[in-house]
Amino acid sequence: MQWIEGKIVENIHWTENLFSLKITADIDNFTAGQFTSLALDINGERVARPYSYLNAPGQQPLEFFFYTATNGVLSNALVRLNSGASVWVRKEANGFFTLDEVPAAQDLWMLATGTGIAPFFSMLSTDTPWQRFAHIILVHAVRTAADLRYQELIAQYAQQYPSRFSFQSFVSREQVANSLAGRIPIAVQNGSLEQAVAHKFHPEQSHVMLCGNPDMVKETVEILRQRGLRKNRRRTPGHITVENYW
Ligand SMILES: Cc1cc2nc3c(=O)[nH]c(=O)nc-3n(C[C@H](O)[C@H](O)[C@H](O)COP(=O)(O)OP(=O)(O)OC[C@H]3O[C@@H](n4cnc5c(N)ncnc54)[C@H](O)[C@@H]3O)c2cc1C
Structure with missing residues (x-):
């Protein structure tokens, strides 16, 4: 090293x-x-x-x-x-949480808690996701409205790709306009996230990347499995790619 x-x-x-x-x-x-x-x-x-x-x-x-x-x-x-x-x-970077590991799909979901949004900004600032996916849904779950940082980057993607990009925030400890309350796994389970962004989780069209809090990752993956989505592996391509921060 x-x-x-x-x-x-x-x-x-x-x-x-x-x-x-x-x-x-x-x-x-x-x-x-x-x-x-x-x-x-x-x-x-x-x-x-x-x-x-x-x-x-x-x-x-x-x-x-x-x-x-x-x-x-x-x-x-x-x-x-x-x-x-x-x-x-x-000097050298590491990791497989990259779009070259993700098979073709129509919709790319990027679900993050807290600082777990960082790798998604890196990806969205390249041409790759915009060339490969028809629609990209970025979801950021935080505790308070003040934790929703980098809004200017999000506004830039929305302006550049108005019909192909959706952003949904979750704020758990405050009521905030345009944000969903609570946590990602519950909103995936009860359909409120899909309703808010007008897209569905479906094995034939979705790839879901999840990054950050390992509880969010684990609980959401379990719910997505019940919806027919599978973990993405090199030998058996699937629909779910994860990065746990601890
Ligand atoms: C692949 C990978 C990428 C990572 N990228 C980032 C990143 O971009 N930004 C970042 O802040 N952290 C990131 N982390 C976490 C980071 O490596 C450290 O664990 C974190 O900074 C805490 O280190 P520490 O020495 O301060 O605390 P430690 O004494 O090592 O305490 C670790 C504890 O802090 C908590 N924790 C760790 N990371 C976070 C976090 N991001 N948000 C909330 N609670 C946390 C957990 O409870 C964990 O058990 C990443 C981890 C991994 C595995």
């Missing part, structure tokens, strides 16, 4: 526990949806964790979207970095 020294260009504090880092680093190219590792030397030990690229491949500075985990060692150190500070970035 090769570590290279990255430099912080900007640290954007969105809320009490959400922030983004923009970093310049001479990394190898990656495929949208992949992750790298970031690390800091803390008390003489290199503490590393995986983080998804939010920026599109080839873009500089690199961008990452973080949650400061309660008592989390690395996230609580990263949040304190100012511009000019150094951070270790793993």
